[in-house]
Amino acid sequence: MTSEQKSKCSAIIHTASVSGAAAAAGMAQLPGADVPLLIGIEVTMVIALGGVFGEDINETTAKAIVASAAASYAGRGIAQALVGWLPGIGNVINASTAAVLIETIGWAVANDFANKYNYST
Template sequence: MKSNEAAVLIHASAVANGGVAFTLANTALGDTMLVTGLTLYMVRRLGKIYGVEDVAAKQIIGQCAAYYAGPYLTGKLLFWLPGVGNWANAATTVLLTETIGWTCVSLFSSGRKPEDLSDDEWSDILKTAKKKAEEEQQKNKILLQKMTSEEKKEIKTIAKKLKDESIPDEEKEKLLESLKAFYKDIKNR
């Protein structure tokens, strides 16, 4: 049950981040703050699913970003290419979000703490997470293509709200449920 709930959360977050990245691709790093806010929330929420109280979300995201800095920055640079940029930015963002999500599942389900891992252990976890994320990549590309511009705007609005640290957890849970509903609706088309 935990793995199913985690998968929906990861996919919904990845598709939402991809939608934001697609929409804001030509604004240099304009999507980064929204994407990071939603990703931090995803990591913390995955921790709750697996009963991890003290989630080192920034450390996990930092490790993933450092490990995949090359491909991520390449996707960011491609956004200037007409007709390619938005899709490159979205695809790169989706893959990174999925990788971060599956990294969390690996850590949290095994009870391992990020600060206790050696560089080699991090490398192994990240390689496994990236492989899982790549398996899911095609599904996410199809979902991104199914999204309407209105849905992308709505997801962007949800992402902005989830980024706001002052919003109570109860409100964040409602926003997360909205995000999951978007994901399921788009998936079922």
């Protein structure tokens, strides 16, 4: 990954992470309500990351990539169920777990693109 690609990826991933954290914080007291928003943010992030590496990633492929990280959602779901309903702390925890998950998925995907992993096969 070139320094220019890394810089572009960083901007895309951090923007998605902050957007996801905001959505998750605002909906912490409604378990699962933020999931469609977070998936939309992640799909958009994956498509944008593909563009950085010259990959034409369509929405279906991006959804498949995001779905492959579904195991990560289990831990986030447990955290949200345990404390997400608590005003204040629940919002912070929900936002934090969403941000970390999006960052993790984003950098994993960016590294895969940089290493020429072929998502279409």
